[in-house]
Amino acid sequence: MISWMQKHNKYLVWTIWVATIAFIGAGFVGWGTYDFGSKAGNVAKVGNVEIKQSQLNMVYSNLYGQYNKMLQGKLDEKKAKEMGLVQQAFSQLEVQAKLLNFAQDMGIVVSDKEVADTLEGIRSFQKDGVFNKEIYNAYLRSQRLKAKTFEATLRDEITIRKTLELLHTEALPLEIETFSAAMNAADKLMYKVLGSNDVNVTVDESKLKAFWETQKENFMTPRMYKLSIVWTATDGTEVTEEEIKTFYDANSFNYTDATGKQLLFDEAKAQAEKDLRIKKSKKAAQKQYIAFKKGKIESMETVTLPVNDSTLSKELWEDVLAKNNGDIVKPKVVGDRYATVKIEAVVEPAPMTFEEAKAEVTKLYMAQAQKEALLKLAESTLSALEESNATVSDFVTLEKNDNLKMLNSQESLQFLQKLFTSSKEKGIISVSDKVVVYKIMEQKFLEADQNRTDFVKQTVNQMKNSTFESNLIKMLDAKYPTEVYMGGLTN
Incomplete structure (x- = not known):
């Protein structure tokens, strides 16, 4: 199911459109820090529409929750990165931005009253069937969202919905008759x-x-790397209770349970302590890297590993594969310690006997x-x-x-x-x-009853809309170019 969603994500954005109200109740999930360059606050521009960092965070958080539920709470940040969740979130926003550009060109607007009516109709913000501003504000605080950000996203959603509704075409009698004959x-x-x-x-x-x-020629030995490694331990690094609490407060959005709900300090303390030790040990790892590079210290271990072997982290392998024989790679976290790696030799693939x-x-x-x-x-x-x-x-x-x-x-x-x-x-x-x-x-x-006729009509509508939408997005791709301000958003 996951691979199917990834494959068809681009053309089914509105089919699986993540309604703004779906964010309600889902814990915020942080996904790292990126360099925004000169466009701080925005991550890309599609046509005339800017994609904001806050929007990317919201969509990523919701995608994380969806996949985490499918994986029965076993999703973590490492696996999310391997699955390309950031890229998926950006892809959704990119297509939505193209639709918003199209809506602008077509003169489609959404009034403040439409936004207010939609907001007041969200049940999660109601008490006794009536919109409750205190519940709404509490939700915004829990998600670290500003009201204007949430409501701007809601306005975009309404705009896209109105645009697609205008383009919707119902099944024709001949189409229903033809499809019904095949199904019956x-x-x-x-x-x-x-x-x-x-x-x-x-x-x-x-x-x-x-x-x-x-x-x-299809049966080759794997590419192997002979590596010398200098390990920098982190478990001996001293941290105080106050430091752990301060670190947690600054990074609390990174600590969530299987449902995406943010963990309390006591629940996240052990992981926060481990992460803080890793952070404080970075300078020591960098010193060992310099000493290793200058030949002042010897490696602690020499191993020969196939590419992407789990002994090292994915991030470290990415650096190794980008380097040449004899190069030394800057320290990267592997488990709960740092590894500084020197490439001693590369054994290229060879045909198996x-x-x-x-x-x-x-x-x-x-x-x-x-x-x-x-x-x-x-x-x-x-x-x-x-x-x-x-x-x-x-x-x-x-x-x-x-x-x-x-x-x-x-x-x-x-x-x-x-x-x-x-x-x-x-x-x-x-x-x-x-x-x-x-x-x-x-x-x-067989004779078709009314229920079956309704089902046939619904099926034809879905097929027509799916075909229309995929062709529409191809047209919009050519019409509204994307300018990305930061790396890691596209494959």
Whole structure:
């Protein structure tokens, strides 16, 4: 699900539009400090619309909460960085800014009354069904937000909603009729499901080696780095209770629970103490770096590691990969200590020998051989399906698919989706690691009830809007260029 969201994020911004009210109740999540250059307060400009740092913080905080819920509270800042949450948050704001530019050009405006009415309609700000300013102000304080920032975001949301509503087009009768005919089709099938147990594949050493010869450029040893490391411990660094409290107060937004709610001092004290020790030890690590660079101290450890090995941090590997043989990388935090690394040698990838690659090659060979054998069996089965002890189904539809033997519900749905988009009376359809050999015995069209007609109309509307919106954003990309003021916002 996460990878799907990341892939389609750009074109589904308004579909999964994070309503301003969704921020309510979600704890603020800090995501680091960046250099804003000469445009302090703003992180980018899209057309005529500035994207503010405060907006980026709000969207990032909400995205963090969404993903953290999906991961059952196991998301942390390191994983968030690996997933590119900052980039995702900026991508949402970038597309929203393009839509706001478009709205400006079209003369779409939102009055103060519309903002006030929307604000007063947010249930989380109500008491006994009436807007309560004290609750609203308390929320703003908890999120470290100014009212004008929140209300400006609310105004933008209303503007985008009004813009898209003006561009919305309802499904036409012919579209509904065409789509309904496809959805109401029912087929009676003769079919047979074939799987890996229906074929017998053995490994022939000579064929395996011949297969490896054609694929061996794909089997390489990993790139290795021989590294000398100077470690700087932090656990011995002294910190006082007062220092920890002061540090926590300045960085409290970084300490949240699994739901994104900010932790109290006592709850975050251990982590805050650890972070403070790391911060206070930075100068000692820098001194060791200088001494190591001048040859005054020797390394404490020499290791040979494949690229991105978990022994070192992702940030440290990024620096190592940007350096050359013999370079010394400035200290970076690894766990609860600093590591200063010298690149002693780089071992470039080399082709594996047959024996080194044999286990991995065998898996690929078996998978391909099994696939080929299964397809060959399916073709022979198709030519004599009636004599192959095939199963005859009841009438099946996209919704009624639970009576296909040898297939689970998900496999049945995949099979029928491919079947109902095919024009072949008989054929072979691959489903997961199986193949289904089929022949349509009989076909009929079911009468659609009103509920089904409404569902069809809704589906057509969704498809039309999705297609329209993706094309619209492509047009806006070309019309409204983006100027980014700080690094790390785009991939």
